Amino acid sequence: MRKYLVLFLLICTQWGYCQEDLFSLIEEPEMKVEEPVSATFKGTKIINNQSNEIPAKGVLQFVILHRFGSLKNDFLYNFFGLDNAQVRFSLDYSPLSWLNIGVGRASLFKMTDIWYKAPVIKQIKNGWPVGITLYGSANINGLRWPTDGLERLFTDRLIYVHQILLSHKANENFSILVAPTLVHYNLRQTASQPNSLAVLTLGGRYKLSKRVSLNAEYSPMINRNTGWDGSQSTPFTNALSIGFDIETGGHVFQLHITNSRGLSDPVFLTQTSGSWMDGEIYFGFNISRVFTVKPPKI
Amino acid sequence: MKSLLSTIFLAIFWLGTHQIAQSQKYLTRNGYVHFKSNAEVDDDVEAVNRSVACALDIQTGEIVFNVLIKNFTFRKALMQEHFNENYMESDKYPRATYKGRIVNLPSIDVSKNGKHKIKLEGTLTIRDIPKNRTDEAELEIKDGTFIITSAFGVACADHNIKIPKLVADKIAEVIDVDFRVELKETSSK
Incomplete structure (x- = not known):
């Protein structure tokens, strides 16, 4: 009798096994997949500085940036500073999933720039903690040379910026970025001004809701840019946005x-x-629009 | 002697059920699920997932689906990011599942090739919110392969997928979904 019972139980477990186990057949394998963290920042810029993000492969991005006049300078007369707006347009494209190249033009100093941005190492979910992105730009000062009879070369117009963007998405809402930065001027404006300046950019964002985030960035200079006139020690301040x-x-x-x-x-x-x-603060905005040039096959 | 015989008989019977149980299951890991939002303004809200897992027990008619949300591919990368990040929250809810039953499978002769209308009854779980539903589908049996296709609608509200007013004209309230799975017999272990 006991044998019957054992066999009956065996059969029951067998049936039980088939009954509840169907879903286990199609569960994902327990293998740990190395999934890169996405959307560390919403935009490709935090505010002025680059974030670690680039548009996806095959996507063209157009960005319009404005900085209005100072809140201090006849604020209402200048229509909240709009009358003194500084403008920049930029167009960039990602030919590869890890490379973005772009060109931009800003009105201050009639500056044209070209850049590359390469997220070479990505932060991995529950794994490698830091995203490493290389960024470099060549900037061409477009102002006419003064008519002082001195000979100047095209290369004198060039200013280079190199950045290593170290990003970390701490959680769904909070991301930080630290970027050791080197700025190199081919031509110094004054003898007292260094050719190369080191800057350490600190940036972060906190998501207030699914579609809105609070961003801040601070770029302290390590060695001071003494400015156009050597007599002024530090006319330039650190950018805080x-x-x-x-x-x-x-x-x-x-x-x-x-x-x-x-x-x-x-x-x-x-x-x-x-x-x-001193209240020399400027209101500004960036607007980006993406165009999918080469859509992936779906 | 009698008890020995019956023990052997039962042992064979048990092994038999074991064998049957193994051979009743049909499975795929590269099923196809496609959805499209046919909204007032066409914004190309459309995606495809080609690695959907599905299993069918032809004995019981039980059918299950496992759909990883991250495996949906859009034409627009930013849309895909927003889909995962804002709408589906795929980090929090990585998969959509369906657990149900083909109600009229017992009335179908599964050993013969042919096409049949089938009725599915079950629970679709998206964003951890289960929704009981009944759907029509088509089953084609072709040389031991079970091909199931269907098209149906999923209401965003059913699974608490919130659509901001700003894009309300670009995303339909009911998303048109269709799938196709080719289920093959599992090799018995």
Whole structure:
């Protein structure tokens, strides 16, 4: 009798096994997949500085950036600073999943720039903690040379910026970025000005909701840019910017206040003229729009 | 002697059920699921997942699906990011599942090739929110392969997928979904 019972139980377990185990057949294998962290920042820029993000492969991005006049300078007369707006347009494209190249033009110093940005190492979910992105830009000062009879070369117009963007998405809402930066001027404006300046950019974002985040960045100069006139010791201040990202479909709107008027890399990194203390703050916005040029096959 | 015989008989019977149980299951790991939002304004909200897992027990008619949300590919990369990040929250809810039954499978002769209308009853779970539903599908039996296709609608509201007002005209309230799975017999272990 006991044998019957044992066999009956065996059969029951066998049936039980078939009954509940169907789903286990199609569960993902327990293998740990190395999944890169996505959306560390909403935009390719935090505010002025680059974030670690690039548009996906085959995507073209157009960004319009504005910085209005100072809050101090006849604020209402200048229609909230709009009358004194600084503008930058940029167009970039990602030919590869790890490479973005772009070109931009800013009105301050009539600066044209070309850049590359390469997220070479990505942060891995529950794994490697840091995203490492290389960024470099060559900036061409487009102002006419003064008519002082001195001979100047085209290369004298060039300013280079090199950055290593170290990013970390701590959780769903909070991301930080640290970027050791080197700015090199081929031509110094004054003898007292260094050719190469080191800057350490610190940036971060906190998501307030699914589509809105609070961003901030601070770019202290390690060695001072003494400015156009050697007699002035530190006419340039460190750029500090605070703003919001608002994400809608294919756009990211970035609204912010900053003490930097310049929109090209060397200008906001090393030639920020405004001072938060003195109310020399500028309202500004970045708007990006992406176009999928080469859609992936689905 | 009698008890020995019956023990052997039962042992064979048990092994038999074991064999049957193994051979009743049909499975795929590269099923196809496609969805499209046919909204007022066409914004190409459309994606495909070609690594859907599905299993069918032809004895009981039980059918299950496992769909990894991250495996949906869009034409627009940013849309894919927003889909994962804002709408489906795929880090929190990595998969959609369906557990159900083909109600009229017992009335179908599964040993013969042919096409049949089938009725599915079960629970679709998206974002951890289960929704009981009944759907029509088509089953084609072709040389031991079970091909199931269907098209149905999934209401965003059923699974608490919130659509912001700003894009309300670009995303339909009911998303049109279709799938195709080719289930093959599992090799018995």
